Amino acid sequence: MTGGHLSAPTVCLLGLLIANLCMSGVQSIGVCYGMLGNNLPPASEVVVLYKSHGIKQMRLYDPNQAALQALRGSGIELILGVPNSGLQALAANPANANSWVQRNVKNFSPGVNFRYIAVGNEVSPVNGGTAQYAKFVLPAMRNIQAALRSSGLQNQIKVSTAIDMTLIGNSYPPSQGAFRGDVRSYLDPIISFLVSVNSPLLANIYTYFSYVGNPKDISLPYALFTSPSVVVRDGSREYQNLFDAMLDALYSALERAGGAALQVVVSESGWPSAGGFAATVDNARTYNGNLIRHVKGGTPKRPNRAIETYIFALFDENQKQPELEKHFGLFFPNKQPKYPLNFAQGRFWDAYHNVTTPLKSDM
Numbered sequence: 001m002t003g004g005h006l007s008a009p010t011v012c013l014l015g016l017l018i019a020n021l022c023m024s025g026v027q028s029i030g031v032c033y034g035m036l037g038n039n040l041p042p043a044s045e046v047v048v049l050y051k052s053h054g055i056k057q058m059r060l061y062d063p064n065q066a067a068l069q070a071l072r073g074s075g076i077e078l079i080l081g082v083p084n085s086g087l088q089a090l091a092a093n094p095a096n097a098n099s100w101v102q103r104n105v106k107n108f109s110p111g112v113n114f115r116y117i118a119v120g121n122e123v124s125p126v127n128g129g130t131a132q133y134a135k136f137v138l139p140a141m142r143n144i145q146a147a148l149r150s151s152g153l154q155n156q157i158k159v160s161t162a163i164d165m166t167l168i169g170n171s172y173p174p175s176q177g178a179f180r181g182d183v184r185s186y187l188d189p190i191i192s193f194l195v196s197v198n199s200p201l202l203a204n205i206y207t208y209f210s211y212v213g214n215p216k217d218i219s220l221p222y223a224l225f226t227s228p229s230v231v232v233r234d235g236s237r238e239y240q241n242l243f244d245a246m247l248d249a250l251y252s253a254l255e256r257a258g259g260a261a262l263q264v265v266v267s268e269s270g271w272p273s274a275g276g277f278a279a280t281v282d283n284a285r286t287y288n289g290n291l292i293r294h295v296k297g298g299t300p301k302r303p304n305r306a307i308e309t310y311i312f313a314l315f316d317e318n319q320k321q322p323e324l325e326k327h328f329g330l331f332f333p334n335k336q337p338k339y340p341l342n343f344a345q346g347r348f349w350d351a352y353h354n355v356t357t358p359l360k361s362d363m
Contacts, residue, residue: 029292029343030057030310032268037317039333043067047074049335054343059267059310063104072111081118087136090143097143106151114157117144118202122164125186134186137161138193145197160194162202162267168253173234177249178256191259203250204268207242212277224283225290237300248301270312273338275324285339
């Protein structure tokens with residue numbers, strides 16, 4: 001070093017050091033671990049599978065004790081779900097929430113790296129299949145939050161719930177995204193709660209279902225991240241893929257509902273390899289591979305911030321219905337990959353909750 005200037009090799013070395021420091025605490029893309037199959041490997045082998053492929057985040061849909069035990073010491077970050085069937089008990093009595101947290105969180109902490117508690121999945125007051133649970137979601141969230149606070153875990157583990165995009169009433173253009181009027185009385189208090197406790201909203205986002213619901217107006221390349229050019233222009237923002245448009249429509253909807261400060265975690269996204277229209281191995285490989293690469297960079301509305309994303313799902317699950325739902329797996333039950341994916345490409349988001357999500361698009 002002479003004259004106060006750094007040599008080129010020194011600059012390069014410093015750049016590498018800074019890059020490594022910036023990557024500390026950075027995570028890879030997550031994968032959802034569903035268990036609705038009668039031919040799936042034991043949880044201990046599943047954790048080994050995650051680690052061997054460099055998958056550092058997992059979503060569990062219920063507090064399966066074998067899975068929690070297998071996760072001890074793995075370093076894998078976890079979204080732990082409260083099943084919809086368990087919401088009423090947790091909403092009814094804070095003591096039940098305290099017991100749930102003791103049994104399923106404290107008993108495995110600090111050995112298991114809990115990131116979020118997802119209190120309910122895709123509950124909607126206007127969906128006949130889940131409407132019965134809607135009144136329990138927010139009270140259950142509050143009681144779980146209080147239980148975490150009493151255990152000193154409220155800053156380490158964030159409480160949220162996972163929505164689907166049927167709650168969106170308008171999604172086109174993305175800047176005009178808005179929730180359905182008949183879900184606002186359900187969703188607005190949840191949004192206020194999330195803002196108050198600095199938690200993200202979890203959202204399950206599938207461009208697949210938007211595409212198959214409207215293939216006349218939505219092109220397959222737009223849904224698969226393979227469009228060669230801009231498809232939608234929304235003021236100064238340009239959209240080349242449906243995922244970004246859905247996510248930004250969700251962000252616009254949140255802004256209209258008092259949730260401008262919220263981040264969104266994409267708690268599910270994926271593409272089926274069989275069982276339905278456009279459900280092929282090639283399309284599934286294309287979508288999931290492009291998703292892993294894409295979410296590092298943000299959306300037109302919220303650029304330069306990575307989107308925390310969990311691919312659905314780890315395995316094909318032969319006990320799900322309808323047939324299409326059996327074919328979202330990245331791996332076969334024998335643990336062989338259905339197609340090659342480089343999960344390391346998804347190393348992106350910082351240890352604080354960011355993320356994406358969206359809704360049904362009219363594009």
